[in-house]
Amino acid sequence: MLRIAVQSKGRLFDDTMNLLSESDIRITPSKRTLLVKSSNFPLEVLFLRDDDIPQSVANGVADIGVVGENEFCEQQEDAEIIERLGFSKCRLSLAIPKTEEYSGIEYFKGKKIATSYPTILRDFLKSKGVNADIHVITGSVEISPGIGLADAIFDIVSSGSTLVHNNLKEVKVIMNSEALLIGNKQMGVDKKAILKDMLFRFAAVRSAMGKKYVMMNAPKDKVKEITEVLPGIKSPTIIPLADTDWCSIHTVLHEKRFWEIIGKLKELGAQGILVSPIEKMIL
Known part of the structure; x- marks a missing residue:
């Protein structure tokens, strides 16, 4: 177990x-x-x-x-x-009151910084030769400057909305997580x-995340042009149809380029385009 x-x-x-x-x-x-x-x-x-x-x-x-x-x-x-x-991506950043002018990392010399991540912050400041007063807080770090507990904060940032709500601005990303x-x-x-x-x-x-399984019918004389615009895992699957002038093409497309590629396929004569979600994909 x-x-x-x-x-x-x-x-x-x-x-x-x-x-x-x-x-x-x-x-x-x-x-x-x-x-x-x-x-x-x-x-x-x-x-x-x-x-x-x-x-x-x-x-x-x-x-x-x-x-x-x-x-x-x-x-x-x-x-x-x-x-x-x-x-669960985010970043650890230094933030200061939005009314403050930020001149670079030297801004934090002698400042009191509130954080729940003192080890990461201490190592970073040491590498930059900056001496600051690190104030360790567990909980709502972002309120510290507003109540006069600290001059700045070092905390997790995702969308940045919490900083805005507390009148703070992000000035330096220390690490991505x-x-x-x-x-x-x-x-x-x-x-x-x-x-x-x-x-x-x-x-x-x-x-399988962010990918779609795409099937379409295409004229055989356009297969070479169609396959050139398909970013398949290895190469698209081509299946003959009852109409000998046509075939079926199957492939996997990433959502980021989906509509761009679908538009090109239609221009090249692809018809009956069927799109299905992929639950799992074994490479």
């Missing part, structure tokens, strides 16, 4: 549980239960605070864990990064085998 530590609530919880669900690993969370077993996969989920996850994995309380890169870097626990998961899958360095062979199976499922789900 493999044990994974997962944040007990918030966006990272939602994104992680969605990934497990899409990988057909069934988990039924309960508000009263911290440890829940999957009903169809050798996995149990341990629900923890985000800042407890790195230590739990490093100490072997959990075999693996999903944690924000920002929290992993802050805690500096002896666990290894297994995979970047690509969701996303969800990481981390692992205990002493994991046994049996648990590594379960992990390998789980990662295979994760890869299939993530490969």
Whole structure:
């Protein structure tokens, strides 16, 4: 049985549980239960605070864990990064009152900065030769300048709306963060085998994200031109039809270029274009 530590609530919880669900690993969370077993996969989920996850994995309380890169870097626990998961993206930034003039990193010399990430901030300021007073806060860091507790903040930024609401402006991005899958360095062979199976499922789900399966009928004399505009995984599938002058072409398109490519296909004579969502894709 493999044990994974997962944040007990918030966006990272939602994104992680969605990934497990899409990988057909069934988990039924309960508000009263911290440890829940999957009903169809050798996995149990341990629900923890985000800042407890790195230590739990490093100490072997959990075999693996999903944690924000920002929290992993802050805690500096002896666990290894297994995979970047690509969701729950944010950034850690310095922000100051919007009425202040920002002249560069030297602005923070002698300033009091409120943060929940003192280790990351201290290392950054040291690398820039800036001495500042770091005030550690757990909770609503963004209100600190408004109540006179600090001159600036160093905190997580996603959309930036919280900064705007508190009359702050982002002036320096220190690091970008996303969800990481981390692992205990002493994991046994049996648990590594379960992990390998789980990662295979994760890869299939993530490969399908943002992609569509496209089928169309096309005149045979246009096949070469059509296939040249199709960015297929290897090459599109071409199937003969009852009408010998026509064929069916199947391929996978990324949503980012979908409408651009569909327009070109119609210009080249493609008809009956059918678009389907992709649940999983094995590469």
